[in-house]
Amino acid sequence: MEKYYVLERFALMKTAVISTLDSMMLKRKGIDKNQKNNNIKNARKLYKELESARKRLSDNILNLKLLFCEADMKECGIYADKLYTAVSNFNLLTPDYTKFIGAFKPLLDNIPDNEVTNASVIGRLMNNVRTGYYPTDIEHVKHIKNGIAFPEGKRINAFDPCCGCGVALNVLTSGKISDTYGIEIDEMRGAEAETRLDRVGLGSFFYSRISREVFHLIFLNPPYLSVIKDGGGRSRSEKQFLVDSLHHLMYGGLLVYIIPYYRMTSDICRILCDNFEDIQVFKFLDSEFSKFKQIAVMGIKKHKGDGSDAVEKLVQLASDVDNLPLITDLKTEHYVLPEQEKNVDLFKGAVFNLGELKRQLAMSKSMDFLFERSSLDSREKRPxxxxxxxxxxxxxxxxxxxxxxxxxxxxxxxxxxxxxxxxxxxxxxxxxxxxxxxxxxxxxxxxxxxxx
Known part of the structure; x- marks a missing residue:
């Protein structure tokens, strides 16, 4: 039996919001009680806990907004956005929380139920899922390429963890000194990618063996899968691809991350803020955005740090699609790739690939050594x-x-x-x-x- 990830997330967010509201009411009453008993220390402690609870509530509302966008429930998304602003400005010392909590009822009532869901919601989710394979439009790839400065006279390594037919990475690096690498789970698409990329591994990216910190550029357009089968994990594929891919990108290297804007949840934004700097988000042009709601997130890899302060801002930026800059607004050669050349010593897909084996043997001297005739065998022998x-x-x-x-x-x-x-x-x-x-x-x- 298949379940929609977004519906499970709706159920979790609904529970989290109700739980947080109940907690805030209790803490507010606790503040009054401690003030009456002249226990100022406990009252201040409860107020700080109340501020933390509001922060959690705001995060949950932002995540709900993105889920409503994914389910194509636009009016609910707009309401969630207004509610987020109201919560941020709400006076926590307000004596009566009745109106505050009542403002959440329209939002909670419209959250789709995980077991019994409106057929129109299921229909929209089915249209969004399809096969999860959405190759990046070539014109958009060219706009992204325009924003990248390739080092003069230096060879760079470019990698696409789910390369499809290899078109996007081929266009992105055409005319540049580069070695292109791709992993593709579909064998037919992988065979076509072999005609365009230098190295292609077949099978699941997550079971491939690849050198770490050797790629100057990673172009990541992961599958947009929202369906979970029985026994499957509870993490979205685009998050898994991001987490596992960043280990292969060298420090100072560029990540190009293509996902629907409603997938820029706080957990994904936290990964980006912790590991990347100079992060910019660009909206695809109207003709393409109307199909898949895609955005391009670009950033330079840095040593891991605490980026929690920037997470909320990035979530809000990505969710405000009406005000996002278009991909054509990316400045020419804004992102400069590292000049340091590196060898990719290990690159093996999860599935045996005859074409990749031929390439490895062609680059290896072991076969020549194996069949080399000894000089003693070829010369005249005299005792x-x-x-x-x-x-x-x-x-x-x-x-x-x-x-x-x-x-x-x-x-x-x-x-x-x-x-x-x-x-x-x-x-x-x-x-x-x-x-x-x-x-x-x-x-x-x-x-x-x-x-x-």
Missing amino acids: LLPLNVGQVGLIGGSGLINGYIDCENPHILKGRIIKEIKKSDNGDTISETHVNKMVFNVLTPQGFKSLA
């Missing part, structure tokens, strides 16, 4: 001293001098060793001895001879 009869027999029997012998009396020689049994009778007993016998077959112009 240091004349051979005795026994040595001549061993060499001849081993086949080392088989073949045509060009000399004063040319002939063809074939030597071999056969087993022979010799019997001896000393009168009382008969004994048998196994011996090796040298046989030389010689073909001469005068006829065939066999020498033993």
Whole structure:
């Protein structure tokens, strides 16, 4: 049985909002009680807890807004946005919270139920899910490329963890000195990507083996999957791809992250703020945005730090699509890629790939070494001293001098060793001895001879 991730998130957010509102009411009453008892210390402590609860409530409202956008419930999204502003400005010392809590009722009543959901909501979610495969429009890739400064005369490594047919990464690096790498789970798309990219690994990106911190540029347009099957994880694919991809990007390298704007939730924004700087968000042009609601998030990888202060601002920025700058507003060569060249020593997909094996063997000297003829085998061999009869027999029997012998009396020689049994009778007993016998077959112009 399949469940929609967004519906599960709706249920969790609804529970979280109700729980936080109840907690805020209790804390507000606790403040009055402690003030009456002249316990100012406890009253201040409760007020700080009340401020933290409001922060959680604001985060939940922002996440609800994005979920409403994903379910194409625009009016609810607008209401959530207004409610977010109201919560931020609400006086926490207001004596009566009745109106404050009542303002949440229209929002909570419109949250789709995880078990019994309106058919129109399910229909919209089905349209959004499809196969989860949305290749990036080429014109938008060109706009992104315009904002990247490639180092002069230096080779860069570019990687697409879900490369599809390889078109996007090929366009992004065309005309530049680069080695392009891609992973693709679909074998047919992967085979097509091999015609465009330098290296392609097949199978799941999450089970591939790839060197860390070696890529100057990562172009990440993950699958937009919102369906969870029984036994499946509870993390969205775009978040998993982001977490696992950033380890392969070098410090100072550029991430280009393509996702629908409603997937820029606080947990994803926290990952970005902790690990990237100079983060910018751009909206796709109307013709493309109307299809998949995509945005491009770009940032330079930094050493991990605490970016919690910037998370809320980034969530609000990404969710305010009407005021987002268009991808055409990205400044020319704003993002400068590192000049340091690096080798990608390890790049293996999860599935055996014959084409990738051929590339690895072509770059390796091991096969040449394996089939290389020894110089001793190819040169003329002469003993240091004349051979005795026994040595001549061993060499001849081993086949080392088989073949045509060009000399004063040319002939063809074939030597071999056969087993022979010799019997001896000393009168009382008969004994048998196994011996090796040298046989030389010689073909001469005068006829065939066999020498033993």
